[in-house]
Amino acid sequence: MTQISINTTQNVNIVFTAASVGDRILANIVDWLIKIAYFVVLFFMIFRWTGLLDAINKMDDWSGGAIIMIFMLPVAFYTLIFESWLEGQTWGKRLMKIKVVKIDGYQASFPEYLIRWFFRLVDLMIFNGLIAVISVSTSSRSQRLGDMAAGTSVITLKNKINISHTILEEIGTEYVPIYPLVIKLSDNDVRIIKETFNNAVARNDYDTVRKLVDKVEKVTGIRNQSGNHHDFIRTVIKDYNFYTRGA
Structure with missing residues (x-):
């Protein structure tokens, strides 16, 4: 695995192990399974059982679309919400024991998570994530484009001695x-x-x-x-x- 050497502002060199491409892909798959589960619950337990779907179908396109968009917001902002809440981890990352950190060694914050989330449109949505895979595999700090822009990287917490x-x-x-x-x-x-x-x-x-x-x-x-x-x-x-x- 790639070793990430971080020189802190106090000139102390600390070495982390970068998360592998495989771990990052598996974490993303877990996150997508959670999103799919949300869709299933949303459709069967909320839209159908409450009759909301019938009500939406009776609305004009703009009104119905607006309501659907509101229910889609948790999926759209899933990564941003949970990385901010769980300090650099989504549920998928937590399961795979990987975490987002700043390349100066300190805890990432909301601005970094926001930049990473924004760049998901390029990294993961275009060419089905191929850009992210190539970027992580070839960069010296195992960074996708969003990491490079935010000044972050993803490290593994699977060391024999936990942080x-x-x-x-x-x-x-x-x-x-x-x-x-x-x-x-x-x-x-x-x-x-x-x-x-x-x-x-x-x-x-x-x-x-x-x-x-x-x-x-x-x-x-x-x-x-x-x-x-x-x-x-x-x-x-x-x-x-x-x-x-x-x-």
Whole structure:
């Protein structure tokens, strides 16, 4: 599988494994099966059983078409909705254990998901997805055109050591968290924070630690209450573990 080397803004190199073309195709098939199931439920349980289909047939073309279009919106926006809600995953991606991330290693956000969704018209709808297959197979970061435009890639989470395993921190049962806003971070964010921090401490690189604190404060809205950069980062990591360990 293709290895994606990401150099973070703190100059820490992190390597991810790109999702294979096969996994991405299978995830897309699962998503389409979900969409088909929606169509079946929509037609038999809503349109026919409620008599809505007969009512639509009695309407003029514009009115009937407008109602049908409204019911089609969940299918049209399926990928955008679920990638935004599930932090880079649709149900198909979750089943195949693959995920969309930014190429700087941080969690992708709605603008990136929107760009990827828009480019689906080119990547997947034209030539039955052949453009996407060729692009993913030939690009250095296994990106389709939508990924290139959005600055994202799709990685696999099937490693023997899951991303969340690298962020575990020992906290006692009496531990009291300080920063509840750490839940704005993802496992991937905290992994990068922890690796960057540990590398910086090992090199006595205080400037990188300071930049890391600034980045965490900017992303989460947290303000360092300890006055000590090292203690702040350690607390952020512990608080994240506290709030997510039961998730």
